[in-house]
Amino acid sequence: MNAPHDIPKQPIPMFSPKHFPVYMDYSSTTPIDPRVVDKMLPYLREQFGNAASRSHAYGWAAEEAVEWARSEVAQLVHADPREIVFTSGATESINLAIKGVAHFYKDRGNHIITVKTEHKATLDTCRELEREGFEVTYLDVLPNGLIDFAQLEEAMKPGTILLSVMYVNNEIGVIQDIPRIGELCRSRGVIFHVDAAQATGKVEIDLEKTKVDLMSFSAHKSYGPKGIGALFVRRKPRIRIEAQIHGGGHERGMRSGTLAVHQIVGLGEAFRIARLEMESGNARIRALRDRLLAGLKDIEEVYVNGDMDQRVPHNLNISFNYVEGESMLMALKDLAISSGSACTSASLEPSYVLRALGRNDELAHSSIRFTLGRFTTEEEVDFTIKLVKEKIAKLRELSPLWEMFKDGIDLSTIKWAAH
Incomplete structure (x- = not known):
């Protein structure tokens, strides 16, 4: 693989003052950062191999690129690269996390908690699970948009298996106290999923210290390409999820489908730049x-x-x-x-x-x-x-x-x- 590009100190201007709107x-x-585009282009041209092709150099180069990107995603959020699963975007990651946990742990309980101000990807996924017979509690927020911890604690009960909260709200930009919520979830034995699509590159995320079990990411909210995202799935303590897409068993069986190497490289480069800048x-x-x-x-x-x-x-x-x-x-x-x-x-x-x-x-x-x-x-x-x-x-x-x-x-x- 080529060595990562040096990052200029000043952002590269995208729009002229006369560009409207x-x-x-x-x-x-x-907009995709031009440095991300440059990193992706070789994998749309000469480096076109399938990362699952282990028998020749094209496949090896593709796999090396994928694993480089996986390590960059992991570095941004202080995770183990083996905990990163590539998806088509945050919406798929959220679906995989919420449905995957609900279906795998349904014998433990059928109660899920989320918040009324979540993205539709979370709310509509929870409504789908309600149609399957799961019980979902939708928490109110305080007038400033933050979670009411008393209401959250009150909502938890023996059959609660999952809490899903967004790190940064897409409409009003408020940052929830994810470390504090994580401590509460761990103490109550509740699996904790965080939608971090709007948080990467804006909020310091440390999954070594923060008790989050699953976290969803998107490239296109952080100057990367559309159509690519990732899901963090904690290994210790181990979190199990049921796959929602079946096929060749890619991504350790959690998400089948040929990996879009150029998109994944774009995600990795976008997150590398986010970490440094x-x-x-x-x-x-x-x-x-x-x-x-x-x-x-x-x-x-x-x-x-x-x-x-x-x-x-x-x-x-x-x-x-x-x-x-x-x-x-x-x-x-x-x-x-x-x-x-x-x-x-x-x-x-x-x-x-x-x-x-x-x-x-x-x-x-x-x-x-x-x-x-x-x-x-x-x-x-x-x-x-x-x-x-x-x-x-x-x-x-x-x-x-x-x-x-x-x-x-x-x-x-x-x-x-x-x-």
């Missing part, structure tokens, strides 16, 4: 996020959603009261932003995550998620501030609700006629 949706997906990258992005918040917080009736201390530096989720989210997205067409999760923003329903925080329908509907990243510039942040201020002012000029609010009318006391 300005990308502010890094939690939806990230996380500290400096987070500091730079936090400064940009704080600059964005400082520029927007003096707008009237603006509410930040989620805890600002226990939060990744990349995320700013804001509700602009008396402005409808869909109208804002159309008005802000020069910004690539989202209202809620990219996976559910096609729906006109208010964000279920913000509803779980106790936000009313109006505030939930008027939320915009700004997520910054490796290639965001100060110029783009300043452009965003100027544009948002201008468009919010124009939309409120057209809003009868804003006019009533400015006239001192308490809108919560008004009974609207049904149509």
Whole structure:
């Protein structure tokens, strides 16, 4: 294999200031880092071997590349490479973890706990298990988006086999106290799965110390390619899962299917860069996020959603009261932003995550998620501030609700006629 590329000190610019729309949706997906593309290309051209072909040099080279990537994923999270299973992405990893544990340990119990603010990959997987006869408890969160530990402890019972919690929320960016939750799970004999798709490269993860049994990862949230992810499955104490895809017995029987070597190499390189650049990258992005918040917080009736201390530096989720989210997205067409999760923003329903925080329908509907990243510039942040201020002012000029609010009318006391 080729030696890993040297990493330049400064990020490689992806977008010119004149490129529209300005990308502010890094939690939806990230652009592939050019260094990752360079690392992948040989495995799309001359190094095309199957990693399972043990009888010739093409297969050996492919296997070597896969094992290099496995070790890079493991290094980022302080795990043993043998604990890393490659999948097609975080959604598959989550399905494999939750269904795999539920089916393997069903004789021990049938109760699963998760949180109302989880990604749909977790919530819909749990609903599928409910149809199979499993019992699922969906925990509320506090108004800041963090788990209520008293409620979590109360939910655990003798038949509880699994808890699934996301490390970093994809909509509001809050960081759950995973080490503390892990201690509780281990003391109660509950298997603990963590969705870390939004955490890699943003939060220090140490699986040597943290009592997590299963952890799901995605490449495309960390400047890698789409269609590739991984699942950490702890060896000591050993966690067993039932395979969900059957075939050639790849990945130690946990996930059959010919390995996509170029994708796996991309994941490995993305996580290698994340490990080396996380500290400096987070500091730079936090400064940009704080600059964005400082520029927007003096707008009237603006509410930040989620805890600002226990939060990744990349995320700013804001509700602009008396402005409808869909109208804002159309008005802000020069910004690539989202209202809620990219996976559910096609729906006109208010964000279920913000509803779980106790936000009313109006505030939930008027939320915009700004997520910054490796290639965001100060110029783009300043452009965003100027544009948002201008468009919010124009939309409120057209809003009868804003006019009533400015006239001192308490809108919560008004009974609207049904149509």
